[in-house]
Amino acid sequence: MAGGAFSVEKGGKEFRGKFTGYVLLSCILAASGGLMFGYDVGISGGVTSMDDFLGKFFPVVLAKKRRATATESSYCKYDNQGLQAFTSSLYIAGLVATFAASFVTRRFGRKPSMLTAGVFFLVGVVFNAAAMNLAMLIIGRIMLGCGVGFANQAVPLYLSEIAPTRFRGGLNILFQLNVTIGILFANLVNYGTQRIHPWGWRLSLGLAGIPASLLAVGSLLLCETANSLIERGHLERGKAVLKKIRGTDDVDEEFEEMVEVSRIAKEIKHPFRNIIKREHRPQLVIAISLQVFQQFTGINAIMFYAPVLFQTLGFKNDASLYSAVITGAVNVLSTVVSILSVDKFGRRALLLEAGFQMFIPQVLIAILLATGLHGGKQLSHPSAIIVVLMICLFVSGFAWSWGPLGWLIPSEIFPLEIRSAGQSITVCSNLFFTFVIAQSFLSMLCHFKYGIFLFFAGFVVIMTIFVYFLVPETKGIPIEEMVFVWRKHWLWKRFVPASDAKDVILEVAAKHPDPDKDQQFNGIKHQNGLPQSY
Ligand code: BGC
Secondary structure: OOOOEEEEEEOOEEEEEEOOHHHHHHHHHHHHHHHHHHHHHHHHHHHHOOHHHHHHHOHHHHHHHHHOOOOHHHHHOOOOHHHHHHHHHHHHHHHHHHHHHHHHHHHOOHHHHHHHHHHHHHHHHHHHHOOOOHHHHHHHHHHHHHHHHHHHHHHHHHHHHHOOHHHHHHHHHHHHHHHHHHHHHHHHHHHHHOOOOOOHHHHHHHOOHHHHHHHHHHHHHOOOOHHHHHHOOOHHHHHHHHHHHHOOOOOHHHHHHHHHHHHHHHHOOOHHHHHOOHHHHHHHHHHHHHHHHHHHOOHHHHHHHHHHHHHHOOOOHHHHHHHHHHHHHHHHHHHHHHHHHHHHHOHHHHHHHHHHHHHHHHHHHHHHHHHHOHHHOOOOHHHHHHHHHHHHHHHHHHHOOHHHHHHHHHHHHOOHHHHHHHHHHHHHHHHHHHHHHHHHHHHHHHHHOOHHHHHHHHHHHHHHHHHHHHOOOOOOOOHHHHHHHHHHOOOHHHOOOOOOHHHHHHHHHHHOOOHHHHHHHHHHHHHOOOOOOO
16 A cells, blocks of 8 residues: 555545555554553563562562462462562553653654653663662663653654544554554563573563664654644644655645644643533543543453463463463454454444453353362363453453553544543543552452452443443544534533534534535634634
């Protein structure tokens, strides 16, 4: 497809553009940003189940692990705040860094933010791979977290600005696909390095240097986005970049629109104050709830701690890492299913179906563990296999629903003037609840035992009911017409004003799509201070 010209649609308008080398490079960049995040998510579980690693940094846990057999008491063998802090410190650092990143991204551009992410990642990788003590290990994780904060804020924004509009939705899920590939890659690396004694874990942590360098070097090579240059007043440079990335000189219309959009965006002086207004309540409630629920599906209990979890169930080292590889592969494949079906079946259908698909395995696992690990018994071989199969069923349900949609839906429901503030709130809430799960899962497993799966199953029921009643379908609805979705909803219509200037314009425009009318509506939009793409 590279080099082929096509028309791209932007807010109902067509712009000529090519799928140029820059766009291709931006995809590679997305790959490295997403891969890096996924690698960090996936690597910690395998590393924390390696005896060499535990012996060096967490001797208490190693001693406990050696004492415990796969009996009831083994639920607690990994319950250690320090061990959980190793995993969770990354997410709390990421959360804080998101705020700094949002400032740098706006003030200095997308490139500096991505470069900062790459540098943080590289420093973090060095600290981790060379760690001599727990402090170095945690500092390394905090550095990686800062990298995640900067990358997750700037890379998706960079992509959505550089890619022709037709590819924006796809690229959004592509980012998630790369996260899952990063997790799988980390599981495979752990599977290989656990045989290397005593420094295999160093290799696991050090190999994160590959995606980190890709991101750092990539951000030096790529150009700043036209949107960011225009936003910061460099109009001529912005136009030159636009010509370069679109591969044509015919960019005047798109350029004018960008200037107009940036003018409107600048008029919104306090986007965060704006976003808490009553009329934006539906979007805010949905975006934050999706993050809470995404994490309370229990997915990261598996992504972070799968090898540890499998060992807790009585699997040997090898088998537990092997099983983590299987679940990682299921995660990747099911995300592909999501990419292929999200615009066909819609968001609601996938989320509702996944509700059943996640609930049933969790309850079955709880029953198997309650009966199988009871009274000092080992989990039988057939039961252990069923548990792995159930985990795969659960992961695939998540990966074609809550995984990508938890990110996609918030990115498409916020109106232009508060979209970037909405994105920051989404990323922050996600990282916060990811932190909560990372820091508490092993302790919860120790105290709730098999009941932990019933706990998550309970949340799955609540979130499925939430989707059924409160999340409207957004499939195929242009962002500029999203307001009707709220206006038609039984509850959200109470929050969205019945009819204001924007609404009337949009309602009429939607009913009369002929070109003459479009001209008139564009005029009205202009008078109302709305961009043509509104
Ligand atoms: C979530 C991550 C999770 C990943 C698993 C993402 O959507 O935000 O927390 O680790 O999916 O694939």
